[in-house]
Amino acid sequence: EIVLTQSPATLSVSPGERATLSCRASQSVNSNLAWYQQKPGQAPRLLIYGASIRATGIPARFSGSGSGTEFTLTINILQSEDFAVYYCQQYNHWPPMYTFGQGTKLEI
């Protein structure tokens, strides 16, 4: 099983600032990594796939980077609606055994 470790567990940032979230894989997942945002009581929302491709309708302030085992989600000029929990997910394993990171809570 590929283990994804997200850091930090909680990130405190002020609106208007930049947030940098990390996701480390226990073995290479190439670029087969996605990022999701989840707000309380809501389903996850796809932000990034292919490590760096923004999903449809996702604002340009969200960007993803990395490959192999080290990945980063950057959120520029934080808006109030960006405060949520963020999960990374790998889909490189074959046969499919998708795994998620434990999440990073982005708080004000």
Added chain:
Amino acid sequence: EVQLVESGGGLVQPGGSLRLSCAASGFTVDNNYMNWVRQAPGKGLEWVSVLYSDGTTYYADSVKGRFTISRDNFKNTLYLEMNSLRPEDTAVFYCARDNDWAGYMDVWGTGTTVIVSS
């Protein structure tokens, strides 16, 4: 509008069974990879199962042999049959679409809650 709506959750005793449904609209379930993902109370996301468009299925080790994913193309609905339920299966269950047949999930339902308790 592309939408997924789950139903069928509830309270069930340990060892019991439950069938979850996920009704799709705006697209066809048989032309996509369809997943179930769960989230235990206060915890993170856990992938449960995927059903490929060709009918191939895969499961997480934690549910293999107990859960079965299937679909009804006529009803455009995805299912998750859950047997031998355990307290640790308590979670919100989401269905999610993989539109690119790649492994990431671009559309999610609102979830249905399963509680396994005596």
